[in-house]
Amino acid sequence: MIKVSVVGAKGRMGRHVVDAVNGAPDMQLALTLDAGDDLTQITPDNTDVVVEFTVPSVTLDNVLTLIAQGVDVVVGTTGWTDERLDQVREALAKAPREGQKAFIAPNFAISAVLADYFSTQAAKYFESVEVIELHHPNKVDAPSGTAIHTAQGIAAARKAAGLPAVPDATETDGGSRGQSVDGIQVHAVRLRGLNAHEEVLFGNAGEQLTIRADSFDRGSFMPGVLLAARKLASDAPAGLTVGLANFLDL
Ligand SMILES: NC(=O)C1=CN([C@@H]2O[C@H](COP(=O)(O)OP(=O)(O)OC[C@H]3O[C@@H](n4cnc5c(N)ncnc54)[C@H](O)[C@@H]3O)[C@@H](O)[C@H]2O)C=CC1
Numbered sequence: 135m136i137k138v139s140v141v142g143a144k145g146r147m148g149r150h151v152v153d154a155v156n157g158a159p160d161m162q163l164a165l166t167l168d169a170g171d172d173l174t175q176i177t178p179d180n181t182d183v184v185v186e187f188t189v190p191s192v193t194l195d196n197v198l199t200l201i202a203q204g205v206d207v208v209v210g211t212t213g214w215t216d217e218r219l220d221q222v223r224e225a226l227a228k229a230p231r232e233g234q235k236a237f238i239a240p241n242f243a244i245s246a247v248l249a250d251y252f253s254t255q256a257a258k259y260f261e262s263v264e265v266i267e268l269h270h271p272n273k274v275d276a277p278s279g280t281a282i283h284t285a286q287g288i289a290a291a292r293k294a295a296g297l298p299a300v301p302d303a304t305e306t307d308g309g310s311r312g313q314s315v316d317g318i319q320v321h322a323v324r325l326r327g328l329n330a331h332e333e334v335l336f337g338n339a340g341e342q343l344t345i346r347a348d349s350f351d352r353g354s355f356m357p358g359v360l361l362a363a364r365k366l367a368s369d370a371p372a373g374l375t376v377g378l379a380n381f382l383d384l
């Protein structure tokens with residue numbers, strides 16, 4: 135049995151993770167912690183893998199604490215930058231247990247992971263591209279971690295293909311053109327009734343490709359979370375892995 139602890143267990147995602155672990159035949163729920171709880175209660179004696187879904191402002195500190203505790207960590211919280219990822223890599227290099235692992239994914243839903251992947255494949259064939267993410271109004275960060283990851287992947291693919299900047303004659307902008315992520319415009323919509331959605335618009339003269347992923351329910355993230363926990367408990371490489379695509383046969 136894989137012993138799984140959940141940090142952020144009272145949150146929207148954390149509650150789903152607790153239920154998913156309880157329903158997994160090969161997993162045993164260990165500790166369920168939330169804001170104000172002492173994370174050093176989590177040790178290799180009681181936990182094989184921790185799943186962390188909290189808020190962007192605390193996730194780095196939580197992950198560094200958990201790595202220092204000697205446990206493997208699956209992270210779904212957003213707010214990761216290259217500098218923060220480097221801090222996790224450094225912590226893993228000095229971790230107390232040999233071969234320790236951390237996994238961070240901006241999105242665990244197969245639809246979103248494939249939309250992200252297909253977008254990087256399509257990127258080099260189109261002159262124009264913009265990313266629109268649409269979420270529930272309780273989300274604290276914008277743009278979404280997934281949209282940032284998608285835009286970064288598209289930008290890297292365009293650069294590798296030698297494409298010039300996306301054409302845009304805008305001279306006046308009060309914010310309507312969204313945020314530029316590595317030169318790709320990203321727009322965020324917050325609307326009651328939505329959950330988690332992303333649309334990538336590609337354009338050439340006379341044609342358009344739209345790649346869209348919709349997570350209507352948080353249950354859509356759970357197969358990916360359980361897959362990541364199982365991979366960390368088995369054959370995932372030591373160190374930091376970023377993105378669920380690494381655990382899929384793409
Ligand atoms: N990777 C993915 O597939 C997904 C990622 N997310 C991300 O997961 C994060 C959480 O989202 P939600 O569950 O909707 O948020 P939420 O606000 O419902 O839950 C966050 C939980 O973290 C707790 N928390 C705050 N500070 C803490 C601390 N220092 N230690 C332990 N717990 C603490 C809060 O009390 C709360 O229970 C967000 O960054 C969101 O963008 C959300 C959905 C899917």
Ligand SMILES: O=C(O)C1=N[C@H](C(=O)O)C[C@H](O)C1
Pocket residue numbers: 212240241269273274277278279280281329330331
């Ligand atoms: O806050 C959410 O809800 C979500 N957050 C993640 C993100 O920012 O990409 C993943 C998904 O979009 C849901």
